[in-house]
Amino acid sequence: MMKRRKNKEENRDHQPYTKTTAIIQVIMTIALVVFLAPILIIINYSFKTKKELYLNSPLSLPEKLNFENYVNAFKKLDLATTFSNTFLYTAISVVILALLCGTTAWAIARCKKKFFKFAYIYFVIGILIPYQALFLPIYTIGYKLHLTNTRFGIIFMYVATGVSFGVFLMTSFMSTVPLELEEAARIDGCSVFRTYFSVVLPLLKPAMATLIIMQAFQIWNDYLLASLYVSKKELKTLTVAIQSLFSAQSSDYTTAMAAIVISVLPIAILFLSLQKYFIKGMTVGAVKG
Incomplete structure (x- = not known):
């Protein structure tokens, strides 16, 4: 039997190079x-000078690595402030979404009452309506509640607009969590909170990583909601600051490209660090959902 298995594995390794593979x-x-x-x-553009940008071919390499664009990006965009604001809004919003969506999805998946079924349908409907179509009521509510031009207001709106997708994603993954583990924890005397944080939450790492990455991408790169809710210079985000480099009169493309490179690095690092959990969360959610 062992020899047959080895022969089958060897045959698989030496399969012919077919047209489909090519x-x-x-x-x-x-x-x-x-x-x-x-x-x-x-x-490539982020290392070019303005002269090289306009006179040379778009695909040509810069004559030398010009880090002056990155220095200009820090100065013109006040990256110490805008980068910190963007990181703060993203980090706090994502943490709140992960905790809120996880507990909500757990309640919906484990409780069979009509109220929880209705709540799940309500969140699913929320996915079908893009928040861009609700800008007027969102701004009206925020203005009346004095949430505009405040850090709490922009974070609150990011959480409110992302909770529907988060609950849907976490609920679809919740079916992979064995119910027997929770029943055993209750028999051992664990409370509801300890059951969730000690038993359920560790098993939700792939779904949590998927939610964190996808929401972090959206919040970090968001321009519309940030420009709508924030007008004070000290509260602006990185994407709003980068847009200021493009105007009808003049555009500083090289500095803008350098700023874009800087803005992409944190999200790229986040994705690489959570990549294995992200892939597992997407595949399991797709199969089990």
């Missing part, structure tokens, strides 16, 4: 080039 590799290579090309162009 086509898939060509498609994947084209997709890789399409996705990498804009990133490489932005990095």
